Amino acid sequence: MAEIRPFCCVRPAEALAERVAALPYDVYNRQEAKEEVAREPLSFLKIDRAETAFPDSVDTYAPEVYEKAKELLEQDVADGVYVTDEDRVYYIYQLVMDGRAQTGLVACSSVDDYLNNTIKKHENTRADKEVDRITHVDTCSAQTGPIFLAYRSHEAINQIVKKYVAETALYDFTAVDGISHRVWKIVEKEDVDVIYRAFQEIDRIYIADGHHRAASAVKVGLKRREEHPGYTGEEEFNYFLSVLFPHDELMIMDYNRTVKDLNGLTWEAFMEKVSEMFEVEPSDVPVSPERKGTFGMYSGGKWYHLNAKPQLFAGKDAVGRLDVSVLQDTLLGPVLGIGDPRTDARIDFVGGIRGLKELERRADSDMCVSFSMYPTSINELFDVADNGLLMPPKSTWFEPKLRSGLFIHKI
16 A cells, blocks of 8 residues: 655745746756746746856855755745645646646655555666755755656545646646646645545555656655664655656657667668568658557658567567567667667657657757657556566656646655
8 A cells, every 4th residue: 555645835935836836957957057047036946956056166066055955945935935834735736738737646655665666666766866866855854856656546536636626726827838837735634534545545656757856865764764763654754745646647758769870781771671670651741650569760851650560569578568669679779789778879869849850850960860759658657667677768758847846845
């Protein structure tokens, strides 16, 4: 069973939510982060990326940067930019992109559920990428970037969410990128209790996005346990900030590939090898695959439709059956020589939000050939995680992105 708890939230004052809400810290480079904080001084990015308060000569990961983050957060709380709710509740967070809504619950998930695999992972994490967020959370004594979790839809939870979203929202704004954000507070204790009990009936929760943030939050929790050997398990450091979405609310976008060269092959030799594994048809229009097992390919100003031959999926496990695996294992690896896509400089990845035009632009400029993908499904993600397997790199692209600063969990 999953332990998904209500919590006392630190959140923006209603009139300031739009100004505070910020995209995740890792979507910006340092210069972009400085420009965003200059544009909106109340943006939570100034706390998430406190190096923006220092000259570029100061290292991004210097101790004083994290101390500055703590100082800025405490100052904003003191100034009334943030308020602290006294009651332990859940929140509903709805994001709307291009007319499509996805609605989740804001809560705290259990460190122990992460450790015992009730919360399932589908990616490995790198320790070097965790250090920054471990230090940020530990110094601020606050979790500021929610982990994006998914669960199989539960009717009791759905009914409560449906009731609240029919009411006036606590926050309701459209960000500069056109994404609308609405938040409701679940105030009735009976509803809070129903949600808590419902999650105890759910034995599997899945990390959809944010594996490094989750691992960092857990490691801070374990560090605090060592520092408090008499801990009871009820302390806030035993839980981490999450937004949990039912599986039928989520949309995974395609995560496309572009490759620098043909690995020494002529175009004719390359196409001969492609034809051994795929049925190839030229296309007069850009190819956005409409079903699993199909791919688009663009090079030399021309699009092609690739249909994987059935044998490419035969006898494969949950990972091997993924379209991203089929492309890597049959074409990108053996033909184009992309051995490890995590480290090979000859491949790059283009999120579906950027569209097919970006694939064309890259293949026409600094790359040679681009591939459009059919998106990995949420059920494929669940299947991989349930089997204790790991996704290939860059298998999923989730949009829209959860905003930081709307919900803060003090530990």
